[in-house]
Amino acid sequence: MINRGSLFRNLALNWYDEEMQVMRxxxxxxxxxxxxxxxxxxxxxxxxxxxxxYQTDFSKYYYFISDFSPLERLQANAQKIKRIIxxxxxxxxxxxxxxxxxVAVTAHFTNPASLIEIGICRDQTAWNFERQPFYFEKLExxxxxxxxxxxxxxxxxxxxxxxxxxxxxxxxxxxxxxxALYNFNITPSLLLPDYTSLPEPKMYSLxxxxxxxxxxxxxxxxxxxxxxxxxxxDSKTSQTVTFNLYNTKNExxxxxxxxxxxNDQQSKIIFEKKIKxxxxxxxxxxxxxxxxxxxxxxxxxxxxxxxxxxxRLWLTDASRTHFSMFSDSTNIQVQTLNPKSVQTIFVGGExxxxxxxxxxFSHILKNQNREIKEIKLEHDDIIIAGxxxxxxxxxxxxxxxxxxxxxxxxxxxxxxDYVLAHYQPIGSQAPYTRTVVFNVSPFCHxxxxxxxxxxxxxxxxxxxxxxxxxDITFKGRTLSNYLKKLFSN
Amino acid sequence: MEDFRYHVLKETYLALSTFLGVFIIxxxxxxxxxxxxxxxxxxxxxxxxxxxxxxxxxxx
Numbered sequence: 001m002i003n004r005g006s007l008f009r010n011l012a013l014n015w016y017d018e019e020m021q022v023m024r025x026x027x028x029x030x031x032x033x034x035x036x037x038x039x040x041x042x043x044x045x046x047x048x049x050x051x052x053x054y055q056t057d058f059s060k061y062y063y064f065i066s067d068f069s070p071l072e073r074l075q076a077n078a079q080k081i082k083r084i085i086x087x088x089x090x091x092x093x094x095x096x097x098x099x100x101x102x103v104a105v106t107a108h109f110t111n112p113a114s115l116i117e118i119g120i121c122r123d124q125t126a127w128n129f130e131r132q133p134f135y136f137e138k139l140e141x142x143x144x145x146x147x148x149x150x151x152x153x154x155x156x157x158x159x160x161x162x163x164x165x166x167x168x169x170x171x172x173x174x175x176x177x178x179x180a181l182y183n184f185n186i187t188p189s190l191l192l193p194d195y196t197s198l199p200e201p202k203m204y205s206l207x208x209x210x211x212x213x214x215x216x217x218x219x220x221x222x223x224x225x226x227x228x229x230x231x232x233x234d235s236k237t238s239q240t241v242t243f244n245l246y247n248t249k250n251e252x253x254x255x256x257x258x259x260x261x262x263n264d265q266q267s268k269i270i271f272e273k274k275i276k277x278x279x280x281x282x283x284x285x286x287x288x289x290x291x292x293x294x295x296x297x298x299x300x301x302x303x304x305x306x307x308x309x310x311x312r313l314w315l316t317d318a319s320r321t322h323f324s325m326f327s328d329s330t331n332i333q334v335q336t337l338n339p340k341s342v343q344t345i346f347v348g349g350e351x352x353x354x355x356x357x358x359x360x361f362s363h364i365l366k367n368q369n370r371e372i373k374e375i376k377l378e379h380d381d382i383i384i385a386g387x388x389x390x391x392x393x394x395x396x397x398x399x400x401x402x403x404x405x406x407x408x409x410x411x412x413x414x415x416x417d418y419v420l421a422h423y424q425p426i427g428s429q430a431p432y433t434r435t436v437v438f439n440v441s442p443f444c445h446x447x448x449x450x451x452x453x454x455x456x457x458x459x460x461x462x463x464x465x466x467x468x469x470x471d472i473t474f475k476g477r478t479l480s481n482y483l484k485k486l487f488s489n
Numbered sequence: 490m491e492d493f494r495y496h497v498l499k500e501t502y503l504a505l506s507t508f509l510g511v512f513i514i515x516x517x518x519x520x521x522x523x524x525x526x527x528x529x530x531x532x533x534x535x536x537x538x539x540x541x542x543x544x545x546x547x548x549x
Contacts, residue, residue, distance in 0.1 A: 019493045023500055030504040034511060041515065045522050063525040095521055 329386025
């Protein structure tokens with residue numbers, strides 16, 4: 001048994017004989033090595049020059065960049081390295097040593113899918129990611145067209161040449177129906193001179209689970225809506241619900257965050273939440289509802305006569321059968337988690353067979369024009385998504401936004417006359433390498449690190465995407481900047 | 490010579506224990522600072538081997 005006290009007594013050894021002189025030198029050496037290691041570790045923890053990089057090729061465990069997850073969406077290569085993506089999206093987490101302002105992600109791919117995007121988490125509750133393009137095959141092809149203008153990172157394709165420059169297009173955009181956007185935001189102002197709100201508040205039965213974006217219109221009057229919300233979770237912890245109202249310029253008009261009340265019978269709570277704005281500038285407005293999938297919006301009571309859901313909604317199980325919805329989408333994705341909701345859906349007369357649970361079924365409509373199409377559903381409890389809006393009545397439709405140019409858009413068949421994209425072509429020769437830069441959001445950082453997403457909507461198992469390596473560079477305040485700020489306050 | 494070897498082993502024990510203690514304290518203060526760069530399994534292994542040899546020497 002080693003006496004513990006000897007450890008400390010050794011520090012006070014008597015250095016009299018020759019051997020002890022050697023021992024003293026040895027002690028100085030290891031104390032020096034320890035000091036150097038500690039200083040080096042402090043250096044990489046503090047990052048005094050404000051920049052640090054991490055690289056991985058996924059061949060071995062690396063603390064700072066996690067492996068891709070979930071594992072079911074990966075396939076190992078011949079060396080058993082799990083970096084081949086067969087299904088999307090996949091996530092990875094990065095652990096920076098301290099807070100930084102920006103992060104640059106450089107990815108090296110082989111065999112890219114027709115569209116690959118890399119994103120960083122912006123909202124952990126809603127699991128929302130800000131995405132940036134890595135590779136977009138359709139844009140790579142459009143760049144080669146004679147009718148394409150390129151200015152810096154902007155690309156403008158025109159069916160027939162009308163605009164001489166992209167800045168002209170941005171200053172005087174055509175009608176929202178006539179153009180499609182990718183990774184760029186311009187929304188022409190929408191004025192509905194004939195708009196009238198309802199004389200009496202109407203209750204719209206929704207039965208929508210989780211997050212959604214509601215589009216509505218104001219002719220200058222305040223927007224007033226009364227939501228009936230239900231929490232279906234068994235969780236006893238407080239959960240937050242957020243409403244954000246934006247105008248078409250993406251400016252926040254109103255924002256409200258509140259904790260959903262809890263009690264012993266919380267699953268039965270119907271909580272009424274009233275949203276009322278001040279007088280508004282006439283135009284379209286976007287109301288974003290952010291909550292977990294435990295929340296169901298049972299209904300909304302309002303005098304708004306236009307009410308549409310943008311891009312995606314999850315119709316919860318409210319025993320609705322043989323009912324219709326309406327949409328101006330040109331491609332539709334449907335999915336259900338409920339075996340009872342396996343069904344055949346008709347969209348503008350075209351059939352989508354939803355034959356399995358959990359699998360997402362995607363359908364590109366033959367009618368690529370932005371007309372209102374009826375969606376006939378047999379049962380609810382399905383997730384329905386598309387590149388347009390969804391409503392419960394055809395008269396409710398409002399969509400001030402131009403279409404998104406996606407990998408499913410068929411320009412030849414559609415009535416799109418212009419495509420404006422914020423994208424820098426990287427060519428169609430392997431290896432495919434691009435660096436995307438994001439601002440770092442501290443709100444998403446948890447014990448696993450900062451979440452990132454790799455999305456490739458059209459990936460096929462037969463043609464997987466291989467990420468050969470990832471380089472992550474964080475940039476932020478330097479130590480001298482930090483000290484200057486500290487002492488200047 | 491035998492005595493010198495024993496002293497070297499004791500010094501190694503002291504060094505490895507101090508390193509290990511400092512690393513554990515740093516890891517508690519700033520998670521990931523040590524585990525991000527060093528594999529403490531090897532460190533613990535060498536420390537354990539050193540202790541076993543030291544005990545053997547002490548016994549004899």
